[in-house]
């Protein structure tokens with residue numbers, strides 16, 4: 001599946017860079033064109049993979065290239081004001097090559113948080129292809145304003161995107177790792193997951209037993225504004241030199257391959273989700289198993305698909321394989337569409353309501369304290 005990639009804000013740009021790097025290193029063909037949008041000139045200059053011609057600085061009059069801070073209302077406003085420039089840059093992407101648009105942004109900041117919903121709405125207004133958002137949720141310890149921004153942005157983006165794939169920064173933090181220190185690793189992780197999923201339908205040689213094409217990914221994500229989560233797990237494979245030398249073979253029998261496939265899919269769906277959720281809370285699922293052809297047990301993939309059907313309680317579970325010759329790993333990507341509930345979302349909403357109340361109380365206090373100068377008997381200087 002090929003996407004028209006639109007990155008908004010700092011994190012969005014870095015994730016787009018990571019996906020383009022993945023595409024190049026893996027020799028994949030999954031991005032039809034990429035555009036990066038930002039209010040911060042320095043962030044745009046720092047990108048490595050997005051074509052410099054496709055980087056759009058917005059809000060120049062308002063913020064002079066210095067970014068929107070964590071003000072997502074400002075982010076939304078400048079994206080609305082400069083929507084023509086954004087549209088012109090995206091227009092260059094050949095839509096005949098595009099199966100879907102993917103708008104990538106962190107939801108907790110300013111530019112991406114405010115701009116992503118505006119851009120999704122505009123893309124949906126113009127194009128027939130589905131418009132998906134990839135939203136990064138802030139870590140819990142980033143504070144109330146990030147939480148409030150993320151909740152308001154998410155509430156808006158689900159309304160304007162066909163589906164929103166969420167990535168929870170907290171769920172992917174390694175113990176002892178600082179949030180900022182882990183961004184590079186986390187972005188590569190996002191890129192690998194998306195890369196495996198999107199590449200599946202593009203596989204040519206070796207030929208898959210069961211191709212996962214773009215329409216299966218689109219049907220799993222849905223087009224009714226749902227939330228999605230993407231699981232991933234991989235397992236090393238042992239290669240042994242054959243009796244007469246030659247190319248090393250995967251040292252496994254059929255039973256081992258079957259078990260390895262089902263175990264890897266379970267790990268992806270139960271422990272490796274971008275947005276942790278219960279499997280019974282999803283409406284649709286898609287599994288892609290990738291690795292050397294001899295390790296892609298057909299029976300294992302079918303068993304894993306059936307297991308997902310039982311675990312989710314939905315018959316809408318699709319599955320396929322993505323053979324790769326030169327890898328020593330078996331990996332599984334599990335896409336869950338129509339996520340009806342997730343503990344992190346309930347928590348985010350409650351924390352955001354609380355943060356919104358505090359913001360309102362502070363504004364009221366500020367009004368009161370400004371009022372102390374209203375007292376009569378004191379004249380201003382001019």
Ligand code: GDP
Nearest residue numbers: 009010011014106108109110111112113138183
């Ligand atoms: P914007 O430029 O105003 O849209 O703001 P950012 O993109 O910096 O958004 C801030 C949020 O994104 C915070 O929750 C950060 O933790 C998170 N963030 C910033 N950079 C990255 C990154 O490179 N990767 C990931 N996954 N999250 C990031």
